[in-house]
Amino acid sequence: MEVVRFTLNGDPVEAGVRAGETLVQTLRERFGLTGTKQGCDLGDCGACTVLFDGEPVLSCLVLAADAEGHSVVTIEGLSNGEELHPVQKAFLDEGAVQCGYCTPGMVLTTTALLDANPDPTEAEIRRALSGNLCRCTGYTKIVRAVRRAAEASRADGRGGE
Ligand code: FES
Ligand code: FES
Structure with missing residues (x-):
């Protein structure tokens, strides 16, 4: 030990x-x-x-x-007590969670992406998430959730923090 x-x-x-x-x-x-x-x-x-x-x-x-x-x-x-992080909220709001097995990893990878790049293109999102596999969603809703989180973070003034 x-x-x-x-x-x-x-x-x-x-x-x-x-x-x-x-x-x-x-x-x-x-x-x-x-x-x-x-x-x-x-x-x-x-x-x-x-x-x-x-x-x-x-x-x-x-x-x-x-x-x-x-x-x-x-x-x-990631969450602030009961309050979900904007990335978690965006995944729920876009229905980007099915079995949920990939979701924690997806959310954390997305959080790091948006910290580095508050306004990623779809190609940048797909590249950033290329190491996170999802068997359920087909990725479309996940990409949409990332874009939604990016918009929410920028509106919040959190983007690039
Ligand atoms: S459990 Fe670590 S990459 Fe699959
Ligand atoms: S939601 Fe099931 S693996 Fe992604």
Whole structure:
């Protein structure tokens, strides 16, 4: 066991982790943050996406030990109490959620995209989400949700924060 200390959804945390334990395992098993999905466990599906120092990463490919000193945000850390983040709201409003398995990863990837680029084109949206697979929606509603979130964030003055 090795102790790793990092910031999780804004709070300082520490955990004892096994050698070779991945961040997705730590988040789900030690912190109970099961919003982060463990899909392929191979880096192929994007379901395990979290924000690592603000950038989307595949937490099945990150060793928990490598989180030492870094900031990790999961889907549970995105909403403000009961108030959904604009990206979460846009996904609901556009009906871009079916089984929901891909949704946390999609939402976090979208959040990072809009932080970097508040007004992405459809091509930029599709490129940004190309590592996040969805078996249900056919992507059209997801792209629409991202555009809606971008509009809402810009109207809110949050875009580019
Ligand atoms: S579970 Fe990490 S990419 Fe699929
Ligand atoms: S909503 Fe089911 S995988 Fe995307």
